[in-house]
Amino acid sequence: MKFSSSALSLLFLSSTASGFVVAPTGAGLAAVASKTALFDSRHRQKVESRTAWLEERGGDATASDSPEAGTFTNDGGLEFVRIVNPETGASSEIYLYGGCVTSYTDGAGNDFIAVRPDAKMDGSKPISGGLSHCWPQFGPGEIQQHGFARNVMWSVKEQTDTSVTMVMEPSDYTKEIWDKPFLCTFTVDIEADKLNTKMLVENTGEEAFEFQAALHSYFTVSSMDSLEITGSFAGKEFLNKMVGDEGEMQTEEREAITISEEYDRVYKGVNDPVLKDSGSGKALAVLNEAGWEDTVLWNPYGNEGMGYNNFVCVESVKFDPVSVDGGASWEGIMSLKPSDL
Numbered sequence: 498m499k500f501s502s503s504a505l506s507l508l509f510l511s512s513t514a515s516g517f518v519v520a521p522t523g524a525g526l527a528a529v530a531s532k533t534a535l536f537d538s539r540h541r542q543k544v545e546s547r548t549a550w551l552e553e554r555g556g557d558a559t560a561s562d563s564p565e566a567g568t569f570t571n572d573g574g575l576e577f578v579r580i581v582n583p584e585t586g587a588s589s590e591i592y593l594y595g596g597c598v599t600s601y602t603d604g605a606g607n608d609f610i611a612v613r614p615d616a617k618m619d620g621s622k623p624i625s626g627g628l629s630h631c632w633p634q635f636g637p638g639e640i641q642q643h644g645f646a647r648n649v650m651w652s653v654k655e656q657t658d659t660s661v662t663m664v665m666e667p668s669d670y671t672k673e674i675w676d677k678p679f680l681c682t683f684t685v686d687i688e689a690d691k692l693n694t695k696m697l698v699e700n701t702g703e704e705a706f707e708f709q710a711a712l713h714s715y716f717t718v719s720s721m722d723s724l725e726i727t728g729s730f731a732g733k734e735f736l737n738k739m740v741g742d743e744g745e746m747q748t749e750e751r752e753a754i755t756i757s758e759e760y761d762r763v764y765k766g767v768n769d770p771v772l773k774d775s776g777s778g779k780a781l782a783v784l785n786e787a788g789w790e791d792t793v794l795w796n797p798y799g800n801e802g803m804g805y806n807n808f809v810c811v812e813s814v815k816f817d818p819v820s821v822d823g824g825a826s827w828e829g830i831m832s833l834k835p836s837d838l
Contacts, residue, residue, distance in 0.1 A: 718809055
């Protein structure tokens with residue numbers, strides 16, 4: 498192939514590590530330079546914004562750039578989505594297996610969601626940790642413990658750098674357990690200083706069905722001795738499932754809950770818990786905005802294998818069964834908002 502001298506004057510070949518590339522000259526080179534300058538300017542703005550945000554909160558402004566958003570595969574072969582807020586570098590990881598949120602890290606590097614040390618991260622059993630879905634049943638009952646949402650693959654419907662929407666639909670496996678026409682949609686998005694979640698359950702059939710729902714949420718703590726949980730607990734009745742075979746209804750007298758024994762308590766009508774960790778100097782507000790009416794506190798106190806001393810479950814729950822008519826829906830909205838003590 499031959500080029501005219503005028504055509505050759507518009508191009509030159511530049512050797513690179515991967516071969517040769519055609520580089521522009523003249524107006525083309527100026528356009529590339531302009532785009533590069535714009536990219537660098539935007540990158541600097543993001544870095545400066547994140548640095549200012551960290552410095553205002555006493556964080557390390559010299560920390561490395563935020564993690565990359567996208568879809569990844571762990572060592573056990575499970576896919577997960579990472580979303581990242583560009584302003585602060587806060588990030589969250591959500592596994593397709595179980596639709597489980599396993600991490601929420603703020604811009605200063607504090608991860609507020611726990612995964613137990615004995616968790617299986619290869620799909621051989623539900624992930625023991627994270628914001629785990631209990632649906633369409635919470636606890637024991639007519640079908641398997643905590644339902645099936647936490648041990649099936651969800652699929653990604655929509656994804657951006659800062660949000661992901663996953664769906665779960667009936668399969669041969671779920672129909673053998675619970676043969677109802679449904680569509681579950683779970684959306685997670687990350688703001689500069691908050692993680693938002695929404696669980697939408699749609700009845701795609703004609704007849705009503707009932708279900709229970711919960712986010713079996715594991716949160717990190719520096720130690721159980723350093724933790725207290727506040728909220729509208731005082732004066733509320735709760736089911737203490739550690740007493741007898743069926744549990745016992747008791748009345749909470751404390752305004753701040755501390756844990757020094759094995760816990761499994763259902764607080765109906767309490768949905769405003771705040772975790773306060775004096776060891777880390779952090780607080781985490783669990784903001785249940787819709788649907789989630791109750792709170793369950795769970796900790797296997799003394800169980801070293803589960804890592805009891807470094808997590809607590811503060812679960813967002815709809816304990817009483819929900820009835821959804823054909824064509825209707827229910828949603829549970831919950832956000833996590835960290836702060837300093």
